[in-house]
Amino acid sequence: MAKKLAIIASKGTLDGAYPPFLLASTAVALGFEVKIFFTFYGLQLLNKDLNLKVSPLGNPAMPMPVPVPSFIQIIPGLEWFATWMMKRKIKQKGVASVEELRDICIETGVDLIACQMTVDLFDFNKEDFIEGISSGGAATYLEFAGEADVSLYI
Amino acid sequence: MFQFDVELDTSGLNCPLPVLKARKALSAMESGQRLHLIVTDIGANKDIPAFSKMTGNPLIETSEQEGVLHFILEKGA
Numbered sequence: 353m354a355k356k357l358a359i360i361a362s363k364g365t366l367d368g369a370y371p372p373f374l375l376a377s378t379a380v381a382l383g384f385e386v387k388i389f390f391t392f393y394g395l396q397l398l399n400k401d402l403n404l405k406v407s408p409l410g411n412p413a414m415p416m417p418v419p420v421p422s423f424i425q426i427i428p429g430l431e432w433f434a435t436w437m438m439k440r441k442i443k444q445k446g447v448a449s450v451e452e453l454r455d456i457c458i459e460t461g462v463d464l465i466a467c468q469m470t471v472d473l474f475d476f477n478k479e480d481f482i483e484g485i486s487s488g489g490a491a492t493y494l495e496f497a498g499e500a501d502v503s504l505y506i
Numbered sequence: 507m508f509q510f511d512v513e514l515d516t517s518g519l520n521c522p523l524p525v526l527k528a529r530k531a532l533s534a535m536e537s538g539q540r541l542h543l544i545v546t547d548i549g550a551n552k553d554i555p556a557f558s559k560m561t562g563n564p565l566i567e568t569s570e571q572e573g574v575l576h577f578i579l580e581k582g583a
Contacts, residue, residue: 378522381529382560446519446547448526456526 358497364396366404373453380460389493391467398481510542543577
């Protein structure tokens with residue numbers, strides 16, 4: 353029987369998008385059955401148009417070309433700059449884009465599940481989401497995770 | 507050099523793309539056919555053997571030439 357991977361994706365930033373899609377697509381390549389449960393900010397990863405950003409604010413570990421003190425990081429444009437810089441690096445280093453990894457997940461049959469409660473909570477519009485996703489709640493996740501070989505909260 | 511049926515060059519691509527592309531290439535091949543996989547991502551040294559072991563596609567040969575990894579994978583039954 354195929355191994356199973358259950359993931360909760362709770363982050364909606366550019367860097368937060370990588371672990372769920374990267375591990376899910378790789379797990380399918382290794383023969384796993386995979387379900388990703390998208391909750392809270394992770395729901396942003398289901399939008400048709402991904403406009404993901406990375407912020408140095410509140411993230412002292414983020415490498416910057418020059419040190420930027422926290423109180424300056426609120427200036428407009430710095431988040432845009434950090435995002436631009438990371439996307440450029442991603443291309444330079446031959447790292448897959450989030451869109452590419454997500455497409456592979458969809459093509460290879462990863463089950464993408466939107467947390468219905470958070471969709472309601474944030475008044476998200478399901479028409480903004482990509483096609484082919486389902487929705488569910490805590491019990492939906494736990495039913496699968498209970499039988500999963502690997503279960504991750506990201 | 508070992509005989510192979512299909513060649514896949516993933517030079518310049520980083521983890522996990524070599525594994526994902528190898529899976530795609532192997533899924534289009536017949537059992538017993540061999541894939542020559544070329545990888546510059548040094549992490550593939552561990553990743554490709556893991557991929558081979560977990561998917562039942564035997565790793566026939568591994569070699570490294572000037573920072574470029576060459577793998578021969580045989581499509582399993």
